[in-house]
Amino acid sequence: MGMKVEQVLHMVGGAGESSYATNSRVQEKAIFEAKPMVEEALREVYKTALPESMVVADLGCSSGPNAFHVVLEAIDIVDDQSRRLGRPPPEIMFFLNDLPGNDFNSIFQSLEGYEEKLKEEKRERILPFYVAGVPGSFYGRLFPSRSVHFFHSSFCLMWLSRVPPGVESNTGVPLNKENIYISETSPPAVVESYQEQYQRDFTTFLESRFQELGFGGRMVLSFLGRTSKYAPSGELSQLWGLLAEALNAMVLEGILQREKVDAFNLPFYTPSIEEVKAVIQSVGLFDLDRVHIFKSNWDPFDDSNNDHLYDNFISRKNVAKSIRAVIEPVIARNFGEQILDDLFSRYAKNVARHLLKEKTKYPVFVIALKTKM
Template sequence: MSMANVLHMNGGMEETSYAMNSLLQRKGISTTLPITKEAIAELMCNSSVALGRLVIADLGCASGPNSLFLVSEVIKVAHKLSSEMGHESTDQFQIFLNDLPGNDFNNIFSSIQGFKEKTRKEMGSCPDSEPLIFITGVPGSFYERLFQTDSLHFIHSSYSVHWRSEVPRGLEENKGNIYMAKSSPQCVLEAYYKQFQTDFSSFLEHRAQELVTGGRMVLTFLGRRSAEPSAKECCYIWELMSMALNQMASEGLIDQEKLDSFNLPLFTPSAMEVEAEVQKQGSFAIEHLELWDMSWNAYEGEVDLPEALQDGGYNVSRCMKALFEPIIAHQFNPSREIIDEVFRRYGLLLSEWMAKERAVLVSLTVSLTKRR
């Protein structure tokens, strides 16, 4: 099943929207900012970006405050570096924000004017030297061509490239699971890996055509440390959701046949698997590649939290609902009450798990340079 018309986050600004439940992703972007800033600095030292124009694409931009957070940081650092290097000031920025057609682009567009004013103020620009910032929405799959040849200087993507273009074929034997699990047969693991190889190879090929020579790309996505695709570190979070859905199917609350055919369209690769695909495709040099951890609970370590946010399982469940509610709604066509019950049960299972173990999210960040 193609994901182009199904996969999107909850839109709007309501309590269950992605915009109101994306602190975890914000922390991920903040953690990788040093890598992004280093890539921008190296780009500007070794290319013609100093001529005053920088073209940026953010792939899988989603909606809400995160959509323009990274863009703001890149603009500020590029403007500052061009002055420090004695180059002509980089004062024109073309920003392309990409996501699938179902994304809430209107949420982003409504915030653009305020974003521009805030960014210019933070840069300390006087009216006569204010940078020109052009922002364009680009709906479409990043597993296809999105931009003109040799038109981009920098590409960024955070927590998007682990999504697959479609659910892998050949998962009929994965009943009882919604992703790879310890009980999944080998053919299921192979199908997921093959889909990753196909998708990531296409992604790299298209981006190689769109970036200028020497252009940079920084990608962050869910990953794993283990060589085992179904390792607990990357799969337990989905196994708990599977448990909640199976409970409800056994009670007749959701359709068992639909559950048996339900599998998530994602893959959490290892560093070795990412490196192998980059080398095989051949257009990019890896400048930096690392795995790093953070808690699935975005509020871990925060003080003076409301009582509800002190429950880590509740916090993770809210985040996951913002991500997965549209997919579950498409698969099962449930009532609002049933969807709420899915994530209530999921939150309880998460809380039980997190009382015993820390819920760790493994992320993989890779910084690449186009070399041909």
């Protein structure tokens, strides 16, 4: 998969059983967890710029209810802050960004329903707001200079702009055989290429956003990270390792071709918090205002805060569904749609076996950044 991420990545669209919209509870929890930081940042931005019209962009909004959580939150916060400061209600322009393959139509179709609900809830005063879609990669410029007050991005920045070039040798031989992400068996050169791709991408991201933010501009970004220093033993190496295992089993049974699985790698990377800080520092354009790290269970419906399995049979299904809603289009494109049910039922079994051994969790990093003045 040497191609760019914009040609391959999108979540499962629509609102059906297997869609991202119905299977995004892990991501929804991150939005709620980040809310106090979003609130603080928005209040500060508003106080600094006192805009008559405020511009807020959600990067990697996907489709489904999560995109609207952010919009509704921002309306409430800005409304309240403008009252507290005795200002007239500002207007808000929301830009919802994602890659071109995203199901923007389903967002726009549900917009009216949310507007109606909002009007019922807040009869007296509702800020005038406008919503527009912005297709394109956030690893590059998306907006004119100094045109945005606040950027939000939730559960996106672990996606790279591409599969790192170094996962194939110069002669085109795959170097990360039997793996789809970095693992304990990946050669060090592969691990390095992933790390370098992450550094390049996150640098481009920060530089682009800096150009686009106005005076006093801020961002709140949440994304998957890892707690281990050593990249191949990260939590997401384990999660993707279980999918690689299912693919390899299908090779042994002659269902998939060895070459195809050997050549397949994910454009994905979970950094440690030290790696995140190092890029922010080397770019030098933002101050890291706040960092919040929390852990989320693999099973989206398990809200417990302990190491007990909630129900292995249900959990494996829940995990497989939430991962499938994210990765199905990429898998289908590489290996064909006909393998999907088989692959994800094997994956669910591998997840179940793993969870009995260890209840691994997703580490989620939430960071608040402000532009240096």
